[in-house]
Amino acid sequence: MAVRREEERTTVDRYPGRVRVNHWVTAISLILLALSGAALFHPSLFFLSSFFGGGSNTRMLHPWIGVVLLLSFAILFVQMVRYNFWTRVDTEWMRHIGDVMAGREENLPEIGKYNGAQKLVFWLMTLMILVLFGTGLMIWYEYFGTSFTIEQQRFAHIVHALAAIAMLLVVIVHIYAGFYVRGTINAMTEGKVTGGWAFRHHRLWLRREARKGVIDERQVPPRRHGVGPAE
Amino acid sequence: MAGLQSQDFARISATTFRPPDVRHDFEVAKLIDVSKCIGCKACQAACLEWNNLREEVGFNIGVYDNPHDLTPNTWTLMRFTEWENAESGNLEWLIRKDGCMHCADPGCLKACPAPGAIVQYNNGIVDFVSENCIGCGYCVKGCPFNIPRISQTDHKAYKCTLCSDRVSVGQAPACAKACPTGAIVFGTKEAMLNYAEGRITDLKSRGFKNAGIYDPPGVGGTHVMYVLHHADRPQLYANLPQNPRISQVVELWKGLTKYTGMAVVGFAAMFAFVHATVARRNDVSRAEDREAEHLIDEEAARGREA
Ligand code: HEM
Ligand code: SF4
Ligand code: SF4
Numbered sequence: 001m002a003v004r005r006e007e008e009r010t011t012v013d014r015y016p017g018r019v020r021v022n023h024w025v026t027a028i029s030l031i032l033l034a035l036s037g038a039a040l041f042h043p044s045l046f047f048l049s050s051f052f053g054g055g056s057n058t059r060m061l062h063p064w065i066g067v068v069l070l071l072s073f074a075i076l077f078v079q080m081v082r083y084n085f086w087t088r089v090d091t092e093w094m095r096h097i098g099d100v101m102a103g104r105e106e107n108l109p110e111i112g113k114y115n116g117a118q119k120l121v122f123w124l125m126t127l128m129i130l131v132l133f134g135t136g137l138m139i140w141y142e143y144f145g146t147s148f149t150i151e152q153q154r155f156a157h158i159v160h161a162l163a164a165i166a167m168l169l170v171v172i173v174h175i176y177a178g179f180y181v182r183g184t185i186n187a188m189t190e191g192k193v194t195g196g197w198a199f200r201h202h203r204l205w206l207r208r209e210a211r212k213g214v215i216d217e218r219q220v221p222p223r224r225h226g227v228g229p230a231e
Numbered sequence: 232m233a234g235l236q237s238q239d240f241a242r243i244s245a246t247t248f249r250p251p252d253v254r255h256d257f258e259v260a261k262l263i264d265v266s267k268c269i270g271c272k273a274c275q276a277a278c279l280e281w282n283n284l285r286e287e288v289g290f291n292i293g294v295y296d297n298p299h300d301l302t303p304n305t306w307t308l309m310r311f312t313e314w315e316n317a318e319s320g321n322l323e324w325l326i327r328k329d330g331c332m333h334c335a336d337p338g339c340l341k342a343c344p345a346p347g348a349i350v351q352y353n354n355g356i357v358d359f360v361s362e363n364c365i366g367c368g369y370c371v372k373g374c375p376f377n378i379p380r381i382s383q384t385d386h387k388a389y390k391c392t393l394c395s396d397r398v399s400v401g402q403a404p405a406c407a408k409a410c411p412t413g414a415i416v417f418g419t420k421e422a423m424l425n426y427a428e429g430r431i432t433d434l435k436s437r438g439f440k441n442a443g444i445y446d447p448p449g450v451g452g453t454h455v456m457y458v459l460h461h462a463d464r465p466q467l468y469a470n471l472p473q474n475p476r477i478s479q480v481v482e483l484w485k486g487l488t489k490y491t492g493m494a495v496v497g498f499a500a501m502f503a504f505v506h507a508t509v510a511r512r513n514d515v516s517r518a519e520d521r522e523a524e525h526l527i528d529e530e531a532a533r534g535r536e537a
Pocket of ligand 1 (some may be wrong): 034037038042059061062064065066136137139157367
């Protein structure tokens with residue numbers, strides 16, 4: 001993790017490859033789960049089952065994708081949890097949620113690697129995945145059909161459906177924030193963000209990273225007017 | 232299934248399409264007169280035979296129930312209860328032919344997520360259509376009588392069809408044909424209710440003052456009915472539910488949850504879209520890029536000092 005002076009810009013390392021791979025495995029399994037679950041959720045969405053090879057295959061695949069999700073998220077959790085503990089700054093930041101929505105970041109306190117909303121997403125995801133996995137096992141009829149009473153399974157069904165809805169809301173917020181705050185996607189595609197992005201959104205984190213040192217990756221001295229190779 | 236067509240459907244699982252309802256059949260019913268049953272299991276054998284099913288040879292654990300529960304192959308099962316009647320001092324052998332009740336308001340159909348996997352015909356028969364079944368087991372949780380069973384071989388749900396194939400060509404169900412004592416009778420629901428009247432009067436005259444019909448209103452009535460000598464206490468008959476109805480949890484899950492779920496997620500997506508178009512772009516300015524450079528230099532210097 002470091003701040004890098006590149007040719008045309010300054011970047012800050014945000015996620016190493018192992019975190020990014022894990023993030024995308026989690027994201028893809030989540031989307032597949034939402035699509036396959038939706039197929040069973042409402043008749044008007046049953047057509048989604050054709051993307052999974054028909055109704056029976058959807059029914060069979062969905063819980064296994066859930067297992068993949070649980071495993072990849074467990075690793076992601078270990079990789080990220082230390083940055084996600086709640087601090088007083090997060091409470092302060094949350095009070096200014098109106099400024100956040102309006103894009104007036106000047107009014108916000110300086111924050112570290114994650115802001116309050118990001119931490120909230122992290123913890124809500126953790127909770128939802130645990131609830132979805134627990135209730136998911138209870139309604140996994142092929143293997144656990146007789147492990148729980150019918151009454152317990154009925155409750156698990158409604159909780160699973162409600163948790164899936166709550167989860168989708170969190171996911172919508174999460175994806176939307178990634179796009180709305182320009183320059184954020186790069187963190188998960190290339191693994192780094194620009195210095196300006198870090199300054200605007202996570203200044204405290206930028207301070208800490210810069211204090212660790214700056215790597216100069218420029219091949220040639222910085223160009224000055226009238227100097228340098230002909231174009 | 233054979234012989235019945237989409238014109239005959241009253242309800243279809245997981246579909247917003249309303250069946251045309253062009254044929255108005257008589258509602259049919261099977262009446263099981265528990266007081267006449269001798270527990271010979273001829274009906275059970277006839278069911279296996281007509282539906283070409285085989286049950287595994289099981290174990291005797293000291294009760295007459297064989298097999299011990301309904302299975303994907305056993306669609307009807309005689310359940311035996313020995314009960315001491317404190318009033319009369321008699322030991323009564325209560326034998327109930329268990330199986331699908333063909334509810335007027337079927338919980339299995341309500342819970343099923345696969346379009347057309349469960350249908351209800353105009354004549355009241357509730358049928359599982361295997362081609363459309365995905366084996367999820369939702370019907371098991373929808374049913375207030377614990378009837379459907381999912382095969383671990385082909386992952387499809389099975390239960391009594393009320394011999395819909397026989398009924399569609401004017402035949403009575405195989406079990407009714409096979410019963411040697413006439414404990415199982417089949418006809419229009421109206422005729423069966425009339426017939427039951429006579430049986431109940433007879434039973435009452437013999438001292439069974441609580442004799443009555445079991446046609447539970449909680450599920451809109453059923454197309455398989457019992458005549459019970461103790462209709463006030465159906466639980467005596469191997470836990471036949473007193474007032475069966477579709478579980479409130481299932482009603483909520485398949486009702487409110489579905490609509491609010493669709494609405495809430497749809498609304499969130501809409502809000503995201505509107506916010507994206509209306510709110511100021513949240514982008515990094517040139518000035519911030521420059522300020523970032525100062526800050527980095529400052530902090531890097533501080534880092535070197537420390
Ligand atoms: C985490 C592990 C998960 C497991 C083990 C799991 C398991 C299951 C199972 C067994 C079913 C019943 C259908 C079937 O047998 O395939 C089901 C249904 C469903 N799942 Fe999951 N699931 C998980 C995660 C998720 C996630 C993350 C979502 C969505 C964001 C989701 C959404 C749904 C929905 C909407 C249904 C249909 C519910 C209904 O019919 O009301 N599941 N799940
Ligand atoms: S298992 Fe039951 S609920 Fe599931 S598709 Fe088959 S009939 Fe419908
Ligand atoms: S008894 Fe159960 S399986 Fe039969 S129609 Fe009623 S709800 Fe469906």
